Amino acid sequence: xxxxxxVETTRRGIAPTVExxxxxxxxxxxxxxxxxxxxxxxxxxxxxxxHAAGRRGKxxxxxxxxxxxxxxxxxxxxxRHVHPxxxxxxxxxxxxxxxxxxxxxxxxxxxxxxxxxxxxxxPVEAHPLLAxxxxxxxxxxxDGAWLHRHTRGRSTAVKQALLMGDIVVGVGNIxxxxxxxxxxxxxxxxxxRIALPRYDRLAQAVRDTLGDAIEAGGSSxxxxxxxxxxxxxxxxSARVYDRAGLPCRICETPIRRxxxxxxxxxFCPRCQK
DNA sequence: AGCTGGTCCTGATGGC
DNA sequence: TGCCATCAGGACCAGC
Numbered sequence: 001x002x003x004x005x006x007v008e009t010t011r012r013g014i015a016p017t018v019e020x021x022x023x024x025x026x027x028x029x030x031x032x033x034x035x036x037x038x039x040x041x042x043x044x045x046x047x048x049x050x051h052a053a054g055r056r057g058k059x060x061x062x063x064x065x066x067x068x069x070x071x072x073x074x075x076x077x078x079x080r081h082v083h084p085x086x087x088x089x090x091x092x093x094x095x096x097x098x099x100x101x102x103x104x105x106x107x108x109x110x111x112x113x114x115x116x117x118x119x120x121x122x123p124v125e126a127h128p129l130l131a132x133x134x135x136x137x138x139x140x141x142x143d144g145a146w147l148h149r150h151t152r153g154r155s156t157a158v159k160q161a162l163l164m165g166d167i168v169v170g171v172g173n174i175x176x177x178x179x180x181x182x183x184x185x186x187x188x189x190x191x192x193r194i195a196l197p198r199y200d201r202l203a204q205a206v207r208d209t210l211g212d213a214i215e216a217g218g219s220s221x222x223x224x225x226x227x228x229x230x231x232x233x234x235x236x237s238a239r240v241y242d243r244a245g246l247p248c249r250i251c252e253t254p255i256r257r258x259x260x261x262x263x264x265x266x267f268c269p270r271c272q273k
Numbered sequence: 274a275g276c277t278g279g280t281c282c283t284g285a286t287g288g289c
Numbered sequence: 290t291g292c293c294a295t296c297a298g299g300a301c302c303a304g305c
Contacts, residue, residue, distance in 0.1 A: 003278065034281085034301070058279075075278050076303075091303080109302040111279060129281085153288095156296065164296095165280075172278060261297075264276085276305080286296080 002073050004137070004170030005213035007058045010079050015053040017081065017101045018062060022049045027095040029088060034074060034113045037094070041116055045069065056125070057133050057169035067118040070127060074111025079103055134167045137206050142168060144200030151191040151199075158194060159187035160261055162206070171206055174241045175213065177266045179205045181240045186272045187265045188258075212237070240266040 002010065026045050031037040045064065054061040060079070062069040073079065082104045084097070089106070094114055096103040105112070117127045124130065134150075135142045150167040151158075161167060162176045171179060180187045182205035185198055194202075216237070239249055243266060244257035253270040 006278080032302095034279090072279080074280090074302090077278095107302095108304065109277095111302065154295070160296085163279090174278065262299095263279095277303100280301100282300080283298090284296105285298100286294105288293090288295100289291105 002058065002077065003172035003175050003210075003213075004058055005175070005210055005216075007055060007060060007073065007170075008214050009217055010073070011053050011055045011060055013081075014060075014079060014103055017098060017103065018050045018053050018096070020049070020051070021098050021100070022047060023096055024099060025095075025097040027097060028093070028114075030091075030093040030110070033093065033107070033110050034072070035115065037114045038116055041114070044116060056130050057136075057165065058172075059130060061124055063124075065119070067116055067121075068124040068127075070113070070115040070117055070124070070129065071105070072113040073105075074107055074109060074113070076109040077105060077107035077112035079105050132166060134165055134169045137168050137170050137210055142203060142207075144196055144198075144203045147199040147203055148194075148196045151194065154192045155190050157187060157260055158185060158189050158191045158202075159265055161191035163261070163263070168206065170210060173263050174238070175206075175209050177241050178239055179209045181267060181272060182209060184272055186269075187260065187267050240268060242266065 023045055024047065026042045028037050028042060048064050048066070050062050050064060052063045054063060058072060060071040062071065071079070080103065082102050084102045088104070091108040092104050092106050093110070094105040105114070117124050135146060147167065151161055154161060159176050159180060162171045162179065163173065177187065179202065183198065183202040185194065185202060240255050243255040245254050247253070248255055248268040248271060251268065251270050253268055255266055256269050258265050
């Protein structure tokens with residue numbers, strides 16, 4: 001998927017279209033996503049006004065009077081503006097049709113999701129998928145002490161801990177490697193054995209990495225496209241990701257690639273101890 | 274055949 | 290022994 005910067009870029013791209021606008025129709029062509037798109041969802045939201053486009057972790061949250069649409073883009077999803085007359089292509093599973101615009105969700109692998117959380121079930125944060133998420137990386141309470149506190153007693157590798165999402169959300173596979181490089185931490189180090197000063201550096205590195213990527217408009221990795229159909233620019237500035245064998249941009253030592261939890265990790269063996 | 278941006282779920286393990 | 294938290298692996302998919 002899009003990682004947090006791509007989701008945030010998407011949110012910003014669709015916000016002017018959806019906020020304060022009535023959704024005319026929701027068109028679902030394929031219900032088989034990570035979970036089935038609920039039956040009857042179209043009727044539930046047709047004609048209803050969307051108040052805000054929010055985000056929690058990598059989940060997009062469209063707020064109505066009577067509940068929230070929870071949208072996840074999975075591994076390969078995108079949500080973009082299309083011309084209302086543009087015929088759907090393969091894997092264009094859902095349209096949000098407004099009077100003045102149409103948004104289209106495209107997701108070849110169908111790891112994404114479109115779910116409904118009714119207002120009577122309480123705040124959207126209470127939804128099972130959101131309830132146990134970690135802190136937002138740009139929350140002022142997120143710092144080295146937070147990382148340190150939440151990793152005590154945990155033996156998993158620090159890169160895995162970043163990916164798990166129960167400590168801090170939004171750090172996916174690419175930005176995990178990038179953040180650890182910026183912090184000078186070896187991705188294999190056990191999370192529970194890293195001291196506070198190093199976590200201070202890591203928290204700052206996470207914020208800087210994600211912030212830079214958001215500023216650049218999200219990543220252009222492979223098929224990522226933003227809400228306006230544009231691709232991002234982060235790929236050209238990746239410091240270690242997908243650079244196995246290439247010289248470290250700092251010390252020129254060849255970047256190494258390893259597998260952790262069946263996912264690729266990239267790091268500089270000299271800069272990251 | 275082996276990769277690829279996510280993350281839920283299950284079952285195993287280990288500590289108290 | 291039982292309960293809990295943690296953790297590894299599998300699962301879901303399509304396209305290179």
